[in-house]
Amino acid sequence: MPHTTAPMSLKSLARELGISAATVSRVLSGQAERHRISIATRDRVLGAARASGLVVDQLARSLRLRRTQSIGLLIPDISNPFFAQLARQIERRARHHGYSVLIADSEEDADVEAAAMTLMLSRRVDGLIVAPVGTPATDNPLRSLGGRPCVLVDRLLEQPSLPAVTSDHRHGAELATQHLIARGHRRIGCVEGSPGTFANDARIAGWRAAMASAGLAAGDDLVAGTGYSVDAGVAAARTLLRRAERPTAVLALGNVLALGVLQAAREERIIVPDDLSLVAFDDQLWAAVTSPALTIVEQPIEALGREVVDLLLERIAAPLDDPPARRILPVRLIERESVRDLGAGRVVPAPPAQRTPDPPAPAHGRAGAR
Amino acid sequence: MPHTTAPMSLKSLARELGISAATVSRVLSGQAERHRISIATRDRVLGAARASGLVVDQLARSLRLRRTQSIGLLIPDISNPFFAQLARQIERRARHHGYSVLIADSEEDADVEAAAMTLMLSRRVDGLIVAPVGTPATDNPLRSLGGRPCVLVDRLLEQPSLPAVTSDHRHGAELATQHLIARGHRRIGCVEGSPGTFANDARIAGWRAAMASAGLAAGDDLVAGTGYSVDAGVAAARTLLRRAERPTAVLALGNVLALGVLQAAREERIIVPDDLSLVAFDDQLWAAVTSPALTIVEQPIEALGREVVDLLLERIAAPLDDPPARRILPVRLIERESVRDLGAGRVVPAPPAQRTPDPPAPAHGRAGAR
DNA sequence: TTGAATTGCGCAAACGATTGTGCAACTCTG
DNA sequence: CAGAGTTGCACAATCGTTTGCGCAATTCAA
Numbered sequence: 001m002p003h004t005t006a007p008m009s010l011k012s013l014a015r016e017l018g019i020s021a022a023t024v025s026r027v028l029s030g031q032a033e034r035h036r037i038s039i040a041t042r043d044r045v046l047g048a049a050r051a052s053g054l055v056v057d058q059l060a061r062s063l064r065l066r067r068t069q070s071i072g073l074l075i076p077d078i079s080n081p082f083f084a085q086l087a088r089q090i091e092r093r094a095r096h097h098g099y100s101v102l103i104a105d106s107e108e109d110a111d112v113e114a115a116a117m118t119l120m121l122s123r124r125v126d127g128l129i130v131a132p133v134g135t136p137a138t139d140n141p142l143r144s145l146g147g148r149p150c151v152l153v154d155r156l157l158e159q160p161s162l163p164a165v166t167s168d169h170r171h172g173a174e175l176a177t178q179h180l181i182a183r184g185h186r187r188i189g190c191v192e193g194s195p196g197t198f199a200n201d202a203r204i205a206g207w208r209a210a211m212a213s214a215g216l217a218a219g220d221d222l223v224a225g226t227g228y229s230v231d232a233g234v235a236a237a238r239t240l241l242r243r244a245e246r247p248t249a250v251l252a253l254g255n256v257l258a259l260g261v262l263q264a265a266r267e268e269r270i271i272v273p274d275d276l277s278l279v280a281f282d283d284q285l286w287a288a289v290t291s292p293a294l295t296i297v298e299q300p301i302e303a304l305g306r307e308v309v310d311l312l313l314e315r316i317a318a319p320l321d322d323p324p325a326r327r328i329l330p331v332r333l334i335e336r337e338s339v340r341d342l343g344a345g346r347v348v349p350a351p352p353a354q355r356t357p358d359p360p361a362p363a364h365g366r367a368g369a370r
Numbered sequence: 371m372p373h374t375t376a377p378m379s380l381k382s383l384a385r386e387l388g389i390s391a392a393t394v395s396r397v398l399s400g401q402a403e404r405h406r407i408s409i410a411t412r413d414r415v416l417g418a419a420r421a422s423g424l425v426v427d428q429l430a431r432s433l434r435l436r437r438t439q440s441i442g443l444l445i446p447d448i449s450n451p452f453f454a455q456l457a458r459q460i461e462r463r464a465r466h467h468g469y470s471v472l473i474a475d476s477e478e479d480a481d482v483e484a485a486a487m488t489l490m491l492s493r494r495v496d497g498l499i500v501a502p503v504g505t506p507a508t509d510n511p512l513r514s515l516g517g518r519p520c521v522l523v524d525r526l527l528e529q530p531s532l533p534a535v536t537s538d539h540r541h542g543a544e545l546a547t548q549h550l551i552a553r554g555h556r557r558i559g560c561v562e563g564s565p566g567t568f569a570n571d572a573r574i575a576g577w578r579a580a581m582a583s584a585g586l587a588a589g590d591d592l593v594a595g596t597g598y599s600v601d602a603g604v605a606a607a608r609t610l611l612r613r614a615e616r617p618t619a620v621l622a623l624g625n626v627l628a629l630g631v632l633q634a635a636r637e638e639r640i641i642v643p644d645d646l647s648l649v650a651f652d653d654q655l656w657a658a659v660t661s662p663a664l665t666i667v668e669q670p671i672e673a674l675g676r677e678v679v680d681l682l683l684e685r686i687a688a689p690l691d692d693p694p695a696r697r698i699l700p701v702r703l704i705e706r707e708s709v710r711d712l713g714a715g716r717v718v719p720a721p722p723a724q725r726t727p728d729p730p731a732p733a734h735g736r737a738g739a740r
Numbered sequence: 741t742t743g744a745a746t747t748g749c750g751c752a753a754a755c756g757a758t759t760g761t762g763c764a765a766c767t768c769t770g
Numbered sequence: 771c772a773g774a775g776t777t778g779c780a781c782a783a784t785c786g787t788t789t790g791c792g793c794a795a796t797t798c799a800a
Contacts, residue, residue, distance in 0.1 A: 007516050011786060020750045025788060036748055037790095053514070055492040059438070060786030063429045063755045070493075078461070084454035091448070091475050100489060103473045105461050119470060122425040123440075145421070146377050230655055262659040282655070285600055289632045291661025381756060395758060405759095406778060430756030433785045460794050 008052045014138060017048055024049075048216055060289035062124065070100040071312060072120035074130040076108045077121070080228060080256060082282045082301070083131070086153070088306025088336070090129060099126070108133055108194065108227070110140070117141040121148065127312045134196050135159050140350055149315035153308045155198035163315065163324040167306040169199045172297040173206030173251065176279040179333060180249045181214050184342030185277060188216070189240040189247035191261055193254045203253045203281070222247060225257065233260015234267075241268050241276070248275035248342065255284050258294055273340040283334060293336035300329050310315040373694035378422045387418055394736035398426060398510060432494065440470040443681060444500040446478045450626060452652045452671070453501070455693075456523070459675025460499060467683055469496070476503055478564065478597070487511040493517065497682045504566055505529050519685035523678045525568040526696070533694040535687065539569045542667040542701040543576030543621065546649040547666070550619045550705060551584045554712030555647060558586070559610040559617035561603055561631055562595035563624045573623045573651070592617060595627065603630015604637075609648070611638050618712065625654050628664055631660070637740040643710040653704060663706035670699050 010028065014021040019041065026035045027045040042214060048054075062068040073090055075083045091101045102120055106113035110133045118141050120128060129149040135157060136142040142150065143160050152164035180188050190207055193200045204223065211218035224236035233252065237260055240247055252258035258280030262272065270276050273292055280287070283298040306328050380398065384391040389411065396405045397415040418424075432438040443460055445453045461471045472490055476483035483503045488511050490498060499521040505527060506512040512520065513530050522534035550558050560577055561568045574593065581588035593612060594606035603622065607630055610617055622628035628650030631643065640646050643662055650657070653668040677697050 009786060020788075021787075022751080023749060028750095029788085031789095036746090038748060041748080044551070055488060057433075057786050058489075058492045059429055059433050059496065060755085061496050061788080063427075063433055063757090063785090064787045064789090068429070077458075079451075079455045079458040081451060083448075083455070084451070086450045087473075088447075088449040088475055091473065092477075095474070096485075100472060100474070100493065102470060103457075103461065104465070105458055107462075116465075118425055119428075122428045123470065124427065124429050158666065224748070256655060259655050260660050266659075285626060285629055286654070286656040286660065289636075289660050290631050291659070379756060391757075392759075392781080393779060396779095399758085404770080406776090408778060411778080427756055431758075433787095434758050525751095639792070693781090 008054045010054065010056050011055055013048055013052060013150075018326055019045075027031060045106070046349045057285060066124075067126045068126055069098060070102055070123075070125050071309075072102045072104070072117070072123075072125040072128045074106055074113060074116055074120075074128065074132075076106050076131055076133055077228065078085050078103065078105045080254075081284050082255065082299070083154075084132075085301045086305055089302050090153075090309055093306050097309065099309075099313070103198075106133055110134060110137065114137035114140050114142075123148055127151070127316045129153055129308055129312055131155050131159055134199075137171075147319075148215060149312060149319060151305065151308055151312040151315065157198065161324050163311055163326065165311060165327045166199065166306055167201035167299040167329045168329050170209070171202040172281065172299075172333075173253075174210045175279075175331070175349035176251055176295075176297050177207050179335075180251075180277060180279065180339060181210065181216070183277070183339060185249040186216055187245060187247040187249070188223070189222040189250040190279075191236040191240065191250055191252045191257045193228040193232075193257060195225070200253055201249070207251060213244075225253070228254050228256055230256055230260045231264065233257035234296055235260075237261040237264035237364040238268070241265070241270060247276070249339070251278070252278060252280040255280055255282040255287065255296075258290075260289075262290060271273045273338050277339040279333075288336065292338045295336045295338045296334045297331050298334050299331055299348070375631075378424045380424065380426050383418055385423055385698060386569040387414060389415075397713070404450055404560060411560065437495075438494045438496055439468060440472055440495050441679075442472045442474070442487070442493075442495040442498045444474055444476055444483060444486055444490075444498065444502075445484060446476050446503055447598070448473065448475045450592075451605075451654050452625065452669070453524075456501075456675055457669045459672050463676050467679065469679075469683070478503055478508065484510050484512075491516055497521070497686045499523055499678055499682055501525050502527055504564075513651075517689075519682060519689060521682040521685065523674060523677055528544070531694050531736075532697065533681055535674055535697045535699070536569065536572075537669040537674060537699045537701050539572035539701075542651065542669070542703075543573040543700070544580040545703045546621055546651075546667050547577050547580035547689060548584075549705075550621075550647060550649065550709065551580065551586070553709060554621040555649070556590070557617040557619070558585055558588075559592040559620040560595070561606040561620055561627045562593055563598040563602075563623045563627060565595070570623055573621070577621060595623070598624050598626055600626055600633065600666055603627035604634045607631040607634035608638070611635070611640060617646070619649070619709070623651040625650055625652040625657065625666075628657075629660075632660060643708050647709040649703075649709060658706065662708045665706045665708045666704045667701050668704050669701055673699050677727045692710035717728075724730060 010024050011021050015023045020264055023037060026032060027037055027042050032042045068237050070096055072336050077088055078084055078087055094101050101127055104116035113133045127148055130150060130152055131154045132152060150162055152162050154166050156166060177188060192204060208218045219366045224239040226232045240250060249260060261278055265272050265276055272278050279295045281297045283296045287294040287296050295364060380394050381391045384394045392737060393407060394415050395410050397407055443463055445457055448454055448457055464471050472495055474486035476486060480503045491511060496516055500520060500522055501524045502522060505559045510710045520532055522532050524536055524537060526534045547558060550634045560574060576724060578588045594609040596602045610620060620631060622631050631648055635642050635646055642648050649665045657666055659666040
């Protein structure tokens, strides 16, 4: 029978029962045995607590215990599907361990990030999971968390050496590039996200490595991009596609960027994959129904969430475990229809475009529905 | 100069300065004037606070103030792009007003929802924003929040009469249906999400109304669907597409469902929009690059977030404002390429096969050649 | 019958902030 | 120079829990 009006507290329950708050507290926290509370008293407390719908105040509890049973999550853009899914996995795993999650969106802005982090620390989160915007300034809270553990996710940082969990961005890019090279592509461009962030730069490095070991040029004229938005993707793709020597393939270092590439290609009347092959990062539900269905480097989002939470919780339980562990999770390539096989080693220059209707592509790989 | 080791508190700062915590508190909260703290003391406090990187403990503050400056957000699936965007807007607006957001994902499960809500209440959120899973049981916390305000979003509820903000789901469905009817469609199906949830049912009602006022049948044989997932969408679309009298158009009551429809159509070798027109709900970045680009009923997500936060904060500031306001925000139709014009008023029957009442599962849909 | 052991629980001090009240030490005023 | 007014801050209670310590009352042993 819920009292709609009663902001019942442990204290008031104790008063009603004519016993001390201490006893109620001990009963409710299962310490009845250890403190030799009589069975009778215990049952009376339990019964009354249930009947009144008592929920103990976590605020007061946290204050006393110096532990909030909550963690902070700092994400650059929660509306980016990759981070949305990651956030979901993290929240789910944390809940599984009895932790709540305080989420903030840094909007890829270092100041917002710093402010949000300070706020979370002032709310006494037990630990922090951060996908950092970039290398933090010296007065950034990331550098002096109040002794509370912090684990990075998706993006590593050199400067403050913190434990981290990411997927193997570099290898993902290598895989994608090798895939294209094996299908005869020689000029392969990159539409990048935010230069300077770890995931982005690692992917660029992977691309460069693969190109180099195939003896191919990987100059700056093959890279463009200024951020993880569709518009930035469109602009970058346009730049690349208008180069004198147009790439026959591009890597889009993010699924939102792939949308930009697709859109730019439409505008320029360039057919994917006939005139331009495309490999994108981060699988999404819709990646199988774009035209064409996208070949994708998939990150293990669920594993990322699980690992990062577990790692943080380990640190919370036993701090000061000095060597900041780094877990790099494997990625895999999902082949769909956005890559054209140019045949053995031949570079086929793109023909002057002319719009052909979209072929009724048959369904292929299923989007990663978890 | 950040003390990496100092968990500085207002209290300890006061001790260091040789003054009382009361004074420090008053200075830090800008009450120096009102309490006639001398300029000298004020500056000494401010300086020391800045130098030591002091952040006041919000836990203790909240306990004393009986106000946490935080709100809870309960979402059925944060990885659904619609809710992810909504969450972002809500978090952003709340932050703008100085509130933090505690997010939980109910996974469309009433028990998880109830547990999460209880947890949030025990963490003393000042208010709650909920997209409810369904009509809550009598012992659901939604029915007896501890006197704290709660605003629903996206989904209304009849039972506990709470203020709410949604978009005009019903009118959106009417718009979409009228759009199709105006283009000559007569058999228009619905792929629904979770029957019983408000948004879903309102859309169905809108569809029925539009069909009825055009004198068209809107029977249950034109509706299918069991949830907001791609797989559910595929299954529902398959059911519809295999009916003896196949619809010439379908409404997908959610963007993820549209992906399912697209996929099912591929499998059945039915070309969109040539053989089947499609209108979906909730615009997404990728909706413009699917094949074909999707005609969409768009919800004003930013406005939804803004309104729901503002409404909640009003309630927090001045509770007991009895009439539970409901704000219904307008939607609009974005025309793209997934609807075919069948010509003025001509009823183009789907392949006029033999009239079989509800065949459970005919072998395979005809190859939609025409 | 008495001292020791056991049982069952309450007292009170934290945790770290906020705030109404009080009280010295000045500064005026006449 | 005495009383009144002002200035500048400290005291202590409070928010709701948790927990070390202690103390009555009962039971037991001798």
